[in-house]
Amino acid sequence: MLQRTRSWHRPSTTFALALAVTAVVCVVAMVVDQRTVLGAPVWDKLFKFAVSGALYFLTWGWLVSLLPRFQRTARIATDVVIVLFAGEYVVMVGQAARARPSHFNNATPLDKTLFTAMGGMVAGIWVATLVLTVLLMFTRLEDRATHWAVRTGAVISLTGIGLGALMLGPTAQQRARLKATGASDLIGAHSVGVPDGGAGLPILGWSTTGGDLRIPHFTGMHALQLLPLLALGLGLLATRFPRLRDSAVRVRLVWVGSLGYAGLVALVTWQAVRGEPLVHPSAATLTAAGTLVATVALGAAASVRRPQRVLVR
Numbered sequence: 465m466l467q468r469t470r471s472w473h474r475p476s477t478t479f480a481l482a483l484a485v486t487a488v489v490c491v492v493a494m495v496v497d498q499r500t501v502l503g504a505p506v507w508d509k510l511f512k513f514a515v516s517g518a519l520y521f522l523t524w525g526w527l528v529s530l531l532p533r534f535q536r537t538a539r540i541a542t543d544v545v546i547v548l549f550a551g552e553y554v555v556m557v558g559q560a561a562r563a564r565p566s567h568f569n570n571a572t573p574l575d576k577t578l579f580t581a582m583g584g585m586v587a588g589i590w591v592a593t594l595v596l597t598v599l600l601m602f603t604r605l606e607d608r609a610t611h612w613a614v615r616t617g618a619v620i621s622l623t624g625i626g627l628g629a630l631m632l633g634p635t636a637q638q639r640a641r642l643k644a645t646g647a648s649d650l651i652g653a654h655s656v657g658v659p660d661g662g663a664g665l666p667i668l669g670w671s672t673t674g675g676d677l678r679i680p681h682f683t684g685m686h687a688l689q690l691l692p693l694l695a696l697g698l699g700l701l702a703t704r705f706p707r708l709r710d711s712a713v714r715v716r717l718v719w720v721g722s723l724g725y726a727g728l729v730a731l732v733t734w735q736a737v738r739g740e741p742l743v744h745p746s747a748a749t750l751t752a753a754g755t756l757v758a759t760v761a762l763g764a765a766a767s768v769r770r771p772q773r774v775l776v777r
Contacts, residue, residue, distance in 0.1 A: 476525030503661030609714035617691035624684015657739025716767035
């Protein structure tokens with residue numbers, strides 16, 4: 465269901481492959497190097513960044529190829545993202561080698577400088593991604609469902625990247641320490657209500673005792689892959705279900721899925737900022753989740769419903 469495109473952006477695909485190889489190296493490093501930082505293996509964060517980055521850049525390598533114009537601008541913006549992400553990753557490798565936290569580290573002038581530099585790189589990545597997202601609004605795809613999935617996925621992904629800013633403010637404990645002593649080794653955290661480094665989900669590491677701002681950041685960012693995959697899946701299902709052969713039906717389903725996904729990002733953000741673990745939702749969270757699921761289900765059912773024929777006597 466996808467139209468023919470120009471060749472994929474080669475630097476993006478090459479960098480994605482390099483990150484995939486790096487992820488494997490990180491797994492080996494975690495076996496060999498048993499050191500930990502804030503309760504997690506020193507190479508764990510680098511592994512997760514490599515996997516996430518590989519998916520991100522592979523997707524943008526494809527998306528850039530869809531643009532009917534502004535190819536040069538898009539390729540430059542993508543190259544900027546690659547350089548900045550690589551720079552951030554190098555800093556993280558250096559801190560891991562020193563067994564030091566790479567994020568929120570304010571312990572020494574060097575640590576503070578490195579994290580500030582990383583923050584500048586992330587801001588640059590967001591701006592370059594904003595440029596790419598705006599350019600993506602000029603795509604014209606033959607399959608309308610994919611057309612809208614690409615656009616909505618890019619917008620939600622940009623929002624997800626921006627949600628990382630929620631981690632930068634000092635926690636209540638850090639503010640108290642700063643007030644009492646004028647210094648704090650860490651300023652900012654991904655956990656809410658509990659210190660970073662506590663009990664977490666396997667592999668992902670998301671907190672099971674408090675809120676975790678990495679969840680909305682991760683969920684939002686990967687709309688870039690999941691929503692186009694939804695459109696692709698609907699296109700494949702259309703070979704078996706005649707109702708889905710109607711392009712308008714698939715477009716409606718993509719919009720329902722996109723709005724539902726945006727609602728999911730909002731839900732997990734609300735849950736995280738309240739200091740609530742993902743795996744221990746409150747009654748309010750369950751009610752909101754149930755409402756979201758019901759709304760999406762009703763929207764999907766309405767999208768595939770055949771219009772009633774009006775009998776003219």
